[in-house]
Amino acid sequence: MNNSEIERISEETIDKYRKYVNPGMAAILGFSGFAVPEDSAEGCYITDISGRKFLDCVGGYGAFSLGHRNPDVVAAVKAQLDKEALKSHFFMSTELADACEALASVLPGDICYSFLCNSGTEAVEGALKCARIHTGRSEYVGAINGFHGKSYGSLSVSGREVYKAPFNPLLESTKHVPFGDAAAMEAAVSENTAAVILELVQGEAGVNVADGDYFRKVREICDKKGALLIFDEVRTAFGRTGKMFASEHYGVQPDIVTMAKALGGGVMPVGAFSAGPEIWNSMFGRNPYLHSTTFGGNPLACAAVIAAIETTKKLGVVERSAKLGKTLLENLKGLQDKYPQVIKDVRGLGLLAGVEFVHEDYASMTIACCGKRDLLVAYSLNNPKVIRVEPPLIIEESELDTAVKIIYEAVGEAVEMLGLPE
Numbered sequence: 001m002n003n004s005e006i007e008r009i010s011e012e013t014i015d016k017y018r019k020y021v022n023p024g025m026a027a028i029l030g031f032s033g034f035a036v037p038e039d040s041a042e043g044c045y046i047t048d049i050s051g052r053k054f055l056d057c058v059g060g061y062g063a064f065s066l067g068h069r070n071p072d073v074v075a076a077v078k079a080q081l082d083k084e085a086l087k088s089h090f091f092m093s094t095e096l097a098d099a100c101e102a103l104a105s106v107l108p109g110d111i112c113y114s115f116l117c118n119s120g121t122e123a124v125e126g127a128l129k130c131a132r133i134h135t136g137r138s139e140y141v142g143a144i145n146g147f148h149g150k151s152y153g154s155l156s157v158s159g160r161e162v163y164k165a166p167f168n169p170l171l172e173s174t175k176h177v178p179f180g181d182a183a184a185m186e187a188a189v190s191e192n193t194a195a196v197i198l199e200l201v202q203g204e205a206g207v208n209v210a211d212g213d214y215f216r217k218v219r220e221i222c223d224k225k226g227a228l229l230i231f232d233e234v235r236t237a238f239g240r241t242g243k244m245f246a247s248e249h250y251g252v253q254p255d256i257v258t259m260a261k262a263l264g265g266g267v268m269p270v271g272a273f274s275a276g277p278e279i280w281n282s283m284f285g286r287n288p289y290l291h292s293t294t295f296g297g298n299p300l301a302c303a304a305v306i307a308a309i310e311t312t313k314k315l316g317v318v319e320r321s322a323k324l325g326k327t328l329l330e331n332l333k334g335l336q337d338k339y340p341q342v343i344k345d346v347r348g349l350g351l352l353a354g355v356e357f358v359h360e361d362y363a364s365m366t367i368a369c370c371g372k373r374d375l376l377v378a379y380s381l382n383n384p385k386v387i388r389v390e391p392p393l394i395i396e397e398s399e400l401d402t403a404v405k406i407i408y409e410a411v412g413e414a415v416e417m418l419g420l421p422e
């Protein structure tokens with residue numbers, strides 16, 4: 001494609017975004033230097049229509065743990081597509097049965113039942129409904145800056161006002177407490193609490209990792225007050241933090257788990273919520289159609305889930321994430337040592353790392369300067385001072401070294417352009 005064609009397609013696409021998609025987004029993408037549309041992707045790389053190749057350390061915010069277009073997942077989905085794409089819902093589905101069995105083989109503790117849906121926010125909606133029907137209570141407690149999605153229920157339990165206030169009134173009776181503060185949790189949970197919902201590592205809040213004992217204390221509080229504990233593992237499940245489920249780091253068993261992102265192997269959009277027999281009986285025992293979906297658990301999604309779980313085990317990506325995550329964190333801590341006036345903190349678990357700057361301008365400038373050097377790193381929706389490094393778990397050590405080197409250069413350039421803070 002020649003330059004004038006690339007320019008024409010880019011401008012036409014921005015114009016269509018302006019007219020038919022989202023004018024604000026058109027302005028942001030046009031301004032940020034990412035105005036050339038992406039074209040294809042493979043492994044850890046995304047290629048735009050000009051042929052420029054980017055090392056992807058955003059990783060679809062966790063969706064591309066197996067990289068882009070993992071060949072085994074693609075083959076499984078293609079084979080299913082040649083057989084049957086969507087189900088009639090008149091018959092049973094062997095694909096759904098097999099996918100839920102595969103999930104049960106990796107889910108923590110006695111959690112064996114799963115409901116497959118299409119996204120993370122749907123998974124959270126289902127989990128909230130489960131907790132309400134099982135406990136007969138209506139209140140929820142979440143964490144400040146927690147992120148659980150943007151449909152009404154999940155937005156209600158999320159903890160950043162800027163995305164919530166325009167849609168008030170949301171679900172009544174939700175409380176938010178500081179993440180990691182067990183005493184605040186104790187004070188917030190009452191005999192009316194249906195569930196506490198938490199991420200194990202707060203992603204959009206800027207990669208917040210709680211102290212070792214926090215989740216155990218929250219478990220005790222929930223048990224004492226008769227509330228359920230929902231772990232939102234939409235971002236963290238399937239190896240992102242160096243364990244299959246992040247809850248394994250803390251040895252704490254949730255009542256309900258939500259998943260999405262990596263669940264579809266980076267090929268199909270799939271979400272799920274899962275729980276043990278008692279909760280499932282409350283939800284589906286009296287009426288198996290109390291919660292249902294047309295597209296959730298479709299055979300293409302199920303083929304992707306089965307292949308994703310098999311491939312996650314076969315490639316050993318969970319162990320890989322733990323090992324490479326340690327190196328990544330050490331290297332990023334070196335960056336903080338180099339720029340202590342600009343970088344406030346570096347934290348993470350597995351291949352989910354965050355760099356917190358003293359001001360959000362340094363973060364957005366660093367993201368732009370990485371982009372200039374063909375590296376993609378992520379913005380944090382609920383804490384714009386933090387950039388996130390969330391590469392595919394299949395990333396090679398040498399590629400991760402390249403990413404770190406570029407981040408060093410990008411921070412250097414950001415400091416040059418913005419100066420040091422006073």
Ligand SMILES: Cc1ncc(COP(=O)(O)O)c(C=O)c1O
Binds near residue numbers: 147149150199261
């Ligand atoms: C922890 C968590 N829960 C829920 C969601 C919502 O998922 P989705 O965007 O698929 O609705 C996200 C999305 O980033 C997430 O990080």
